[in-house]
Amino acid sequence: MPDLSVTDLHAGYGAVRVLHGVSLNVRHGETVALLGTNGNGKSTLMKCLAGLLRPSGGQILLDGKLELGDVPPQDVVAAGISLVPEGRRLFPRLSVEENLVLGAFRSEARATMYEELEKAWETFPVLREKRRQVAGSLSGGQQQMVAIARALMACPRVLLVDEPSVGLAPILVAQVIDILAQLKAERGLTVLMAEQNFQQAARIADRGYVLVHGEVAFNGSMAELTESEAVRVLYLGV
Amino acid sequence: MDLELLIDALVAGLLLGGFYGALSLGLAIAFGLLDVPHIAHPAFALLGAYGAVLMQGWFGLDPVLSGLILALPFYALGVAVYSFYHTTFERRGTDAGLRGLAFFFGVAFVAEVILILLFGIDQRGVRAPYIGRALVLGEFRLPWRMLVASGVALAIAGAMALWLSRTYVGRAVQAVAQDATALSLLGADPVRVKRIGFGIATASVALSGALLVVVGPVEPGLARIYIGKVFAIVVLAGLGSVGGTVLAALLLGVIESVMLSSPVASWTPAVAFGLLLAVLGLRPQGLFGR
Incomplete structure (x- = not known):
């Protein structure tokens, strides 16, 4: 039984249709990459999954029964799905620690707040050093770490990561991907990651879906996608 | 001005500033953190003051105690006012600020008219x-009513700072104006957070309103002279900083008090806005904003 399954999802903004019947699934413990260049609907799909955008059709199921897609974001978090949003969206004038503590806002997460905070400092030692600094003063790479750590404070079963590499220097992109790989190994987290950087995504993902014009154009294991002539043409135009 | 007069003015100014602080703290949350243009804030304080007058008439209660008791119904009032404001203005977006300003101006006006109808225009104490x-300390006479007002102001400030920094909802109140969407992604309902924050801000106004009538007699139009001062203090402080709000209030109190005992006393009412303009020009994030 897949943890998260999306069936024939349609969504858009007003009259602009962005997703035209997307179906995918993420099984327990898997890391799945949502690939494709900008403007093909990756973030729109992420917003639907997180409850920020109401789909105009289709179905989102968690564990095959719980229906999402028509519920507000706070209920999606309560169901066990946390989104690391595009652009990180930290609270810039709150300290790193305050940002993380707010990640445990929901009453079930408050009970384990101190343990999770300790885990976060272990995973991100550099953040422990900067715990009292306001989040807005951190570098882009560190802010991305705060965003991931903050989402983990809610103890999600499924972590959605939207474009973790956007606006980061290549070396920092590799660092963020390393951290996601580490989390995958240590915690057995189920991850769906939207990412346009194919090579970096390929380092940690088990499978991938390539979105083109709001539809799944290709899907398969990352090895298959890497070999695929069609995907290469799509990405490199050659 | 001789030294003794100056020290006298400084001490009186600190006490006055403490009282200003009590009046401004609720607004530091409502406007500074929640972005609600609550110009009816001093009018609500005046409702609290008249509440204390009534409670003394009915039950013979001490005004500060009345303020504490009134905090509960005022919390409910705050929740109701914010819910109405959210449904009718805030949710519709874009020009909510300006139309909200008109709404709260109307609320302040209605509050004043209700007070006139119920109590007449005579002063009440x-x-x-x-x-x-x-309290006589050597050469100085410190009025107990001002000492009580300042002490209660500090207590409100301390309680508020603890609430904002130590509780989940308090932290969420700080976060909600910075990024409401991000807050919802952490499992918090931003509207509920703002409702509670506005409720707490209004509850604190009940107590600071009681201080208003401790400091001096009140009449229905009194709120208007405080609108400018409290907004100046909140913006001067750097929006939403509790400690900054108290310091800015003390600063304004001291400057006003010193000016009152100087030859240019008639300029005193201009101090708040003069200070505000100067700070906004030189340091737009406010004196203590981060």
């Missing part, structure tokens, strides 16, 4: 053991 007496 309260009795308490600390009103009309002074």
